[in-house]
Amino acid sequence: MRAEAISPRRGHDVIQLLIGGIASGCIYGLVALGFVLIYKATEGVNFAQGDMMMLGAFIALGCVNSGYLGLAFLPGVLLAAAVMGGIGYGIDRLVVRRIFGQPQFALVILTIALGFVLRFVAGTIWGYTPLVLETPYAGQAVRIGGVIIGVEDIITILVTAGLTLLLWLFFARTRIGLAAQAASQNQLAAYIVGIPVRRVNSLIWGLSGAVATVAGVLYASKGAIDPNIGLLGIKAFAAAVIGGFGSLPGALLGGILIGVVEPLAARYLPGGFSQMSPYILMLIVLVTRPAGLFSQIQAKKV
């Protein structure tokens, strides 16, 4: 590449692409965090996480938009997160707990089916036409040295970073977080030391519902939402796999990688490759490092 061919304008374009990519990558990362939460605590994968994000976005819309409850933005979102937390807890308490102790892939199929049900519920309540969440920062932008950055992008990045830190502290420092890790590493041993494994699992499902709501609200602030945005979950999977399932910073990094690669591929590669790029990236990582970038698999010493 010739250096003089890059005009300053074009350099700005790339930076703008990168920042937009990081912001959308943060959303993938947040959904991936939801997967990782449940995986870390229950060793199961919730394939309905994308649909939980979708439902969270719609509940927030129901709380905030003037046509519905019309609450102020922040209390409305907090209420939605609380409601989604309850729904997550309920899903585990009423459905997932019934297949407790069965092979993992039963949970895979169960959560896929749950995703369809959630999509149907959202479609019946809010309809299938795209809706827009009313945010106080919609359409505002900041200009830093010739680069225009949307406020929603900045908020997305900051919120994601904060939430990841909080979740990491939760798992590393709090009693419930440690109990959840213990429950996933060895259920029987966790029972023996007195951890209420089932209740901890339900709590984690609730927590992941709340995280999904935050992801949904951030997603909704970048565009319209409809019941099919849950399919974003597939990309978030790729993010979680790239980072290594079970690693919180890994999930975030995987999400950002995908978010950055996608717009770059759309710009510099022939059409069609940008949709494929996250998965190609994921397959490359899987082939070269089957356990992801932040490997969680450790050989046990006997």
Added chain:
Amino acid sequence: MRVTFKTSYDRDIDLHESWRQRGWIALLLAIMAALPFLVGEYYLAEATNTLIWALAGMGLMVLVGHTGQVSLGHAAFLAIGAYTDAALMNAGVPFLVSFPLAGLAAGLFGALVAIPAVRMSGIYLAIATLALFVIVEELVIILEPVTGGIGGIQAPSIMIFGMEFDRYLALDRFYWLCLAVVALVTWGYANLLRSPTGRSFLAVRDSEISARALGVNVTRTRALAFGLSSGVTGLAGALMGHYIGFFNYELFSIFISINLLLVVTIGGLGFIQGAFFGAILITAVPQIISILRDTGSNWGVDLGTIPGLDTAIFAVILIGFIIYEPAGLYGRWLKIRAWFELFPLARRDMFRRQKTYLKTERMR
């Protein structure tokens, strides 16, 4: 209760326990073969569809039911089979050559993918197959000269030795063709399961560690199962292409993969019969729903205005089966049969599921 008196060790691995069973199967085949004379065009088309789904279901059953690997991307292999067959036939290759080639192409692709994929366990494999599906879908759009891109492709009508097997002009012959393929594959599948290869599939499913200890090459076995599975699914895809006639990439959506998974889980994991039960269910439920819609509108309840109801009903059925009857329809049938055979002696706990405590996969 019937007891079979075995006079030689070979009878332990016989395909059928008694002549009685063989008689039942012959009767079933005869009825199936006579179906075009018994039912109308509409039901015959539905029966053909069911057979194709059963074939695809058997393909996935090898993988999920008998080797214990979950694939969420089997629609990709259906697509490869359908496109290979249609593209070859459009290039002038006769059906008798292009059909096995379609299966071979899907199978080879599956085995190729399997080499890295089999190193992954459970969930990683499921997600990798999902990614594979998305990649194949995009490739179909990109490879427009062969696949017709977004516009789609026409599967030409089948000619074998001057006889036409078209889905619309000669539905009864197309039905017999599908029946013959399904019967052959079922026979091969049942025989595979009593061969050392089939037994090693089961060993890998039940415990990878003990399979390895018994001298089974786990990686090769899993790759072989993946290749076989995608090959059979590719055959089903080729037939599906002919059944639909004109198709594009949208025919092989992610929902097809999930429906296939539904077929094997609801039908009964680990039983060949399960694939058939599941296929019957998956083709019958949309019909039942449409009948319900009609009766509902007669009673003044308009179900037709609720979009996405079909998928939601499918999902609820699936959840119900996973929670209450993980052994599927065929498992339920086995339980009912055992209850009658043992009549006063059957106990509830005979089919109690073994619960296991989970241990992390992350520390081995």
